[in-house]
Amino acid sequence: MVTTMSSRVESLASSGILSIPKEYIRPKEELTSIGNIFEEEMKEEGPQLPTIDLKDIESEDKEVREKCREALKKAAMEWGVMHIVNHGISTELMDRVRVAGQAFFDQPIEEKEKYANDQASGKIQGYGSKLANNASGQLEWEDYFFHLAYPEDKRDLSIWPKTPSDYIPATSEYAKELRGLATKILSVLSLGLGLEEDRLEKEVGGIEELLLQMKINYYPKCPQPELALGVEAHTDVSALTFILHNMVPGLQLFYNDKWVTAKCVPNSIVMHIGDTIEILSNGKYKSILHRGLVNKERVRISWAVFCEPPKEKIILKPLSETVSETEPPLFPPRTFSQHIEHKLFRRSQEALEKKSVLPN
Template identity: 90%
Template sequence: MASPMSSWTAFFDLPIEQKEKYANDQASGKIQGYGSKLANNASGQLEWEDYFFHLVYPEDKRDLSIWPQTPADYIEATAEYAKELRALATKVLRVLSLGLGLEEGRLEKEVGGLEELLLQMKINYYPLCPQPELALGVEAHTDVSALTFILHNMVPGLQLFYEGKWVTAKCVPNSIIMHIGDTIEILSNGKYKSILHRGMVNKEKVRISWAVFCEPPKEKIILKPLPETVSETEPPIFPPRTFAEHIQHKLFRKSQEALLNK
């Protein structure tokens, strides 16, 4: 399939009044749609990004009414990309299952299977930043997802915390970045690690990334270490929680950190 990145980028070139037609409203629980961040994070730095967030798979759970109608090929290009990425997620989950000594379909089943694993896409648009040393695109965090897939516009900025320092991911043409999120770390009892990462901004180039988060249904799946990953010498290191409870746990921790940093 052709790359849908040009279609996704075109949305952010629209006049602000057109983009705001798709604005989200997180205060009322409407998280899908267009948004903008310009606020201090827990570390006191500015977050500097526009974004568009929406569920892209399964098809029967999408809300096309909040998908951009402009550019004209946005819906078709995004739907086709989501279908291809869902097939890739199955392949990756099979390999990760085998790496734990499990049947190849086990992890996919544990995160919702073909019917209920959700693909949520967040397009991150980082405008030129005159003082990048004072801002971050996205503050340091781990993803709550099972897997995260990332495309980018070849402008460096994704950083991973590795061996005690921040390392900038290389921009490899025609590649997709994949990393493991909290869900797989929990199911594997820490044998697979959810990577701490952040997004940097640039004063010379606009940076854009397209992240797709593969997430289990919020209330139906209990996340806890699989029995096969636990032993007397390796007891469970995570308590049982639904995916929704895990998200709330992380939000609570973040709010506590913010209070401590005031």
């Protein structure tokens, strides 16, 4: 089934509806802590998402370098997500990526439909809207554009947007820069586990096999933001995820049994530790549960780049150095593909169970 224009969230949002269709209304238990996201972002009390300054990550001064790396390691172990600043990617390049992505979404829907994906036939790259992937039939308040961004020899430029003309150059350069940043981060995380510097990078596929998947998430204004979610609560399956956004708040993290709203930090990139690194580190680094909120006033756009290991080539399991008698392996061996299947199956099962106990 190819998704039709009428099922795009953007079409729905701009049609003048005052209430959202029932398939977008989340179950009651998911609606905790969904207040006005702009007010949530202003709150100063409670835990705050750490900001890690990478300026000294490769400093000549050992003490200065170690202090920076220790802060990164601590954030990865305690939160599994952080704002990173002084990451080495220019503000100009990040702005070009934002401008190009927004210009694509600013086009009429008819233009974007030329890039429509078709998930049912396995054509997942392109312009799309989330299909219900669980038994509850729930939908998320977002449209998106998805494609492989790196390595260059594996990408298919024919499905990248031709308009605006800077989309391909800006996104290509950004993906290349992020790939270098991923190597730096992975080496610090490796050393943090007492491993060789290049060990984690090898374990997730190395230069040739680690894939960078770009997903631009477009969250239209929502007439009933207190009932909807842009993205439902999940952990990322990736090794690392890097996120840019258009300075509209929406990210919430489930930390110490409470939802914490991430503030917008200028020129930062939000970085998540994904399931892949959590598994390899035997749970020492955290893959945090998070979700995306929507609002009435402003469109939110985020540019997520997922650094993923190859689907079948690698068996993901806790590295032997992270396991001991007192710390047995927390995860069974699985390929990346099997890990994704396991998560989808579990989510479907949970939704079915919820359905069976709900009154009709």
